[in-house]
Amino acid sequence: MQTLSKETTYKNFINNQWVDSSSQETVKSISPMNKEEVVGLIHSSTKEDLEQAVSAADQAKKAWRKLGQAQRGQYLYKVADILEKNLDDIAETLTKEMGKTLPEAKGETARGVAILRYYAGEGMRKNGDVIPSSDKDALMFTKRTPLGVVGVITPWNFPVAIPIWKMAPALVYGNTVVFKPATEAAVTAAKVVDCFAQAGLPEGVLNFITGSGSVVGQGLIDHPLLNGITFTGSETVGEIVAKSASARGIKYQLEMGGKNPIIITKDADLNAAVEAVISGGFRSTGQKCTASSRVIVESEVYDEFKEKLVQETEKIKVGNGLQEGIWMGPCASESQFNTVKHYIEIGKKEGAELIAGGDVLTGEEFDKGFYITPAIFDNVNPDMAIAQEEIFGPVIALIKAENLEEAIEMANNTKYGLSASIFTTNIGSLLEFIDEIEAGLVRINAESAGVELQAPFGGMKGSSTGSREQGEAAQEFYTSIKTVFIKG
Incomplete structure (x- = not known):
């Protein structure tokens, strides 16, 4: 576990280790309340760092899927408890890093706790349906299966809630994750990831990497081992995500704003x-x-x-x-x-x-x-x-x-x-x-x-893709349906 204190250099989290970027270069996260205050330093990661993160997630996906939904949910309960214990520190960091008032920051962090517990409960809910067959001697049912490796790219405006409402369902439904936060809120994101780290997730299940959109973000979008990507941010980047994902036939989920x-x-x-x-x-x-x-x-x-x-x-x-x-x-x-x-x-x-x-x-x-x-x-x-x-x-x-x-x-x-x-x-x-x-x-x-948090969230027209976030609707994006026919 990395030491989390003011002006720390916040490392990448890859394969359950806090590691430096191969570039050794860092970027300052500046407080908008006082541009002379450095909230922390984050790594300016390289394609090599990204390759390590995606490879770790790819290697971990089979064992994580086989662990079972109930056991995966138990990990999220642990994360929720840890986040709740660290609520005040994370909320204060959020306020320093992106400027929203402390009561709003505490409310957002508390929402993150609630989201984790909601999706932890998904561990004990159904993941398929029994369907009548025309053959009286057959059993037919559907089963939800995870996508595999999911990329998560998030903005700076909700640096606790948005990453959690993407990562929690991705994980409980059996996917492994590579998470790239917005640079402007990466210190807050690192503290959130540390809660997952303390919960003891298996190696490679959650990987965290900071850096520029042009290097880390684009590299993640285009990575051949990626099986799905969820993105919240600008229309320009959203269009890039859609084109790249469509070209490779992988699932993508976009939320790009509103008026x-x-x-x-x-x-x-x-x-x-x-x-x-x-x-x-x-x-x-x-x-x-x-x-x-x-x-x-x-x-x-x-x-x-x-x-x-x-x-x-x-x-x-x-x-x-x-x-x-x-x-x-x-x-x-x-x-x-x-x-x-x-x-x-x-x-x-x-x-x-x-x-x-x-x-x-x-x-x-x-x-x-x-x-x-x-x-x-x-x-x-x-x-x-x-x-x-x-x-x-x-x-x-x-x-x-x-x-x-x-x-x-x-x-x-x-x-x-x-x-x-x-x-x-x-x-x-x-x-x-x-x-x-x-x-x-x-x-x-x-x-x-x-x-x-229990209701579907997403827009029409240029605001979003059809896949909704949050609530039970999240399962539609993070899983695929497998139809099973068993002849007696």
């Missing part, structure tokens, strides 16, 4: 709607794939809703996420900070009116970090870039609609289809919304962000 709408009808509870829009749009500094970024309001209540939204938004306290009373932390990196500023300028040039926030915070406690106040744009045309392109930051576009039909049409006017929400007290309106909205996650009188 998620909330519709506010004229009969909505406006106070509840404002609360949900603020939470969905600005929690985690808007850096969620399910974040509310387009707010479509019926004209009769548009001005009243806008006034309430601006008033509540201006109360938000931005700052260091480790401090009490801070509601929103910084952007996760300088790159993301610059992206948010860029889109705010685009919105202004397009003719939208910035009516709240969008200010870079300055002063002693802010100058070394990437802090910006939550922004609201008024007079937004549905075709503007700020209403079409994923910003992944605390920016909301207000759009006026004359009626529900127009609002739904505007909501669907995007290449994405991840999540969508409506606030209404009219049952006819909510039923029409459920039927007509083009989104994989549909929420009524609730924010667009968030999904329960």
